[in-house]
Amino acid sequence: MLSSLSSTAEPRIAPPSTPTEGGFSPVQGLPSLVGLTRSGLAAHLVASGVSEREVRMRGAQLWHWIYHRGITRFDEMTNVGKALRERLVATASLARPEVVTEQVSRDGTRKWVLRMPSHPQDHGGRAAEIECVYIPEADRGTLCVSSQVGCTLTCSFCHTGTQRLVRNLTAAEIAAQVVVARDRLGDWPGGIRPTDGLVPEAGDRAITNVVFMGMGEPLYNLDNVVDAVEVMADGEGLTLSRRRITVSTSGVVPELPGLGERAGAMLAVSLHAVRDDLRNELVPLNRRYPIAALLQACRDYPGVSNARRITFEYVMLKGVNDSDSDARELVRLLRGIPAKINLIPFNPWPGTAYECSPWERIERFSDIVFRAGYASPVRTPRGRDILAACGQLKSETEKLSARARMMAAEASALEGACRT
Ligand code: SAH
Numbered sequence: 001m002l003s004s005l006s007s008t009a010e011p012r013i014a015p016p017s018t019p020t021e022g023g024f025s026p027v028q029g030l031p032s033l034v035g036l037t038r039s040g041l042a043a044h045l046v047a048s049g050v051s052e053r054e055v056r057m058r059g060a061q062l063w064h065w066i067y068h069r070g071i072t073r074f075d076e077m078t079n080v081g082k083a084l085r086e087r088l089v090a091t092a093s094l095a096r097p098e099v100v101t102e103q104v105s106r107d108g109t110r111k112w113v114l115r116m117p118s119h120p121q122d123h124g125g126r127a128a129e130i131e132c133v134y135i136p137e138a139d140r141g142t143l144c145v146s147s148q149v150g151c152t153l154t155c156s157f158c159h160t161g162t163q164r165l166v167r168n169l170t171a172a173e174i175a176a177q178v179v180v181a182r183d184r185l186g187d188w189p190g191g192i193r194p195t196d197g198l199v200p201e202a203g204d205r206a207i208t209n210v211v212f213m214g215m216g217e218p219l220y221n222l223d224n225v226v227d228a229v230e231v232m233a234d235g236e237g238l239t240l241s242r243r244r245i246t247v248s249t250s251g252v253v254p255e256l257p258g259l260g261e262r263a264g265a266m267l268a269v270s271l272h273a274v275r276d277d278l279r280n281e282l283v284p285l286n287r288r289y290p291i292a293a294l295l296q297a298c299r300d301y302p303g304v305s306n307a308r309r310i311t312f313e314y315v316m317l318k319g320v321n322d323s324d325s326d327a328r329e330l331v332r333l334l335r336g337i338p339a340k341i342n343l344i345p346f347n348p349w350p351g352t353a354y355e356c357s358p359w360e361r362i363e364r365f366s367d368i369v370f371r372a373g374y375a376s377p378v379r380t381p382r383g384r385d386i387l388a389a390c391g392q393l394k395s396e397t398e399k400l401s402a403r404a405r406m407m408a409a410e411a412s413a414l415e416g417a418c419r420t
């Protein structure tokens, strides 16, 4: 098994990627084409003077180079005329989000902190940082992407919920996480794989699945998530099947039909409790959209069937939600919904009051669920040593509160006044 290969090695922190000419380092002031949708690319081509007649063909060429070949320099686009290449160099870049750190867990899980190019919503000129995690397994490689910087929701057991800075990632920033991960894993045609033996060998795809289980609530950023899924699933580029892309939500009920109709991705719902009083505490969004409303939206979810089941995630919290009667109530509640149940051992983080249920308790819970006819895999915690597991993600970017921003603005105005 891939995960056992280096079980005794210490986790490694690698230096960030070295800027290369025309490659990873953001080209000052120029927008990057990496992560754009087909229509976004077309709009850039039109703006840089390509005629309407040619846009389709040129767009297809760029698409192939960026998303199929993973190139980082315009001069590698050998079938694009020199004149257009020069225009592109002058107006755009192929920059990726910057890799600030790369950590490799003993079990092969990799966590990258990525710094996004600046965005008008970034406070105090601080670029947003997000985390993105790669989990290799024997039969698949899963990339866990973020949809927001931080999260506005405050689930009591989740580390991300304690981060104060929040903004939506753009569709390009979401899709570009796949591009960066492919760069780092040598997962392009002819790419060179890391030599630690923890990433599948060249020939097999290193990234086969994507889950929106990193930072943020994807359904609070639905338009951009839909566009990013479009880029990831495109058959002539990143070619990830929509059935291998899963969007996880804490239960933003009014957005569920839109997700089903527009993204065609698989759905995971973070349930975590079977009674409203407890779920109100664990997932405060439950006060607005209680369990009954959430489960009704799941019953009505577009495209749900036995072949396209909804995954219900259930974090195992010692003495909180892990009793036999919780397990029995869980299967009763889900009756009639094509469902899978994913039991997640709680991943602790500094400062949390929760503990993970003991292993025997998780097994007993899982047995009850299994006997009721549900596959109930217990998700093996991955990358715990580098805080890369579910709910442990939290970047250092912090939001300045409205008051702090006002004080900072006042301070700089004062400073300006003193200087003059
Ligand atoms: N906001 C979305 C997606 C990101 S969280 C959501 O809540 O679904 C991805 C998954 O990790 C969710 O099921 C979430 O409940 C779970 N999670 C959060 N913190 C966790 C922790 N400390 N241990 C285990 N799972 C956790």
Ligand code: SF4
Pocket: 151, 152, 153, 154, 155, 158, 159, 160, 161, 214, 215, 216, 217, 250, 270, 391
């Ligand atoms: Fe946000 Fe999901 Fe964490 Fe809740 S569990 S705070 S919705 S990221």
